[in-house]
Amino acid sequence: MAKGSVRKKGKKWYYRFYVEDQSGNLVQKEYAGTESKSETEKLLRQAMDDYENKRFVAKMDNLTVGDLLDLWSEEELKTGTLSNGTVxxxxxxxxxxxxxxxxxxxxxxxxxxHLQSFFDLLTFGGEYPDGTVKKGYSKDYIHSFSAVLQQAFRFAVFPKQLITFNPMQYIKLKKQAEDVDLFSDDDFEEGVQPISHEDYQRLIKYLEEKNPPAILPIQIAYYAGLRIGEVCGLTWQDINLEEQYLTIKRSIRYDGARHKNIIGPTKRKKVRIVDFGDTLAGILKEARKEQLKKPDAVW
Structure with a gap:
């Protein structure tokens, strides 16, 4: 924000304020006002407002897509109601x-x-501008990229009013070629490989010492292939021990903005049936038996 002041020289008042030159340095500009201090102060406010508006427009004219993504992530994404995992x-x-x-x-x-070419490259793979050759991303990753750019450009249209329309509305997510490796992703930090049995055993051993109540949810997640939020949303009414299947109806997630757990639908917003084998059946039966012995215990 520009800073300014007024001063009197002779019978006339003058106003002055600091502006940035082409090198980014602050320099003081002074202009003649009137013989009235209040009128000169009004001229100062108008001049500073005009300067700030022009500087804002100049800055927005140079805003890049990367700048927009940073702006959107700070003002919308991180302060919204999405789960921590989605963020x-x-x-x-x-x-x-x-x-x-x-x-x-x-x-x-x-x-x-421009955006269509970018998504085609992400989907089918090929040579990137830096000369590297990569295979296409999986469908889930493509949808994540699409969701990010859709929302960021929508944010640029309103409320920011940086552009007048959203170019992402014209993008078509094409079908991936059959020979694309769905798991080729050396840039994305979140991997898709399941935990190995050795790592699972090490985790259980660690929890036995540090946090025994966490063992059962991890066992269910591992043997049934569930998200941990779905496991936390299970009740005994959702578990059929005789026919060995789970009914997945809900998921629990932590809302970072509200600092509390939220019960809601699953990620796909669908109820589904998940079968499980004898190993998990034995684990669940034993857990149920122990719970009935200790009704006040935390499970």
Missing amino acids: ENYLGAIRVIKKHPIADRKLKNVTAQ
């Missing part, structure tokens, strides 16, 4: 996008054609 997923997508030259394009100049 981290989107932040990971932003890091990948910012490695591509499309992030350096000025926001006012980026077109649907």
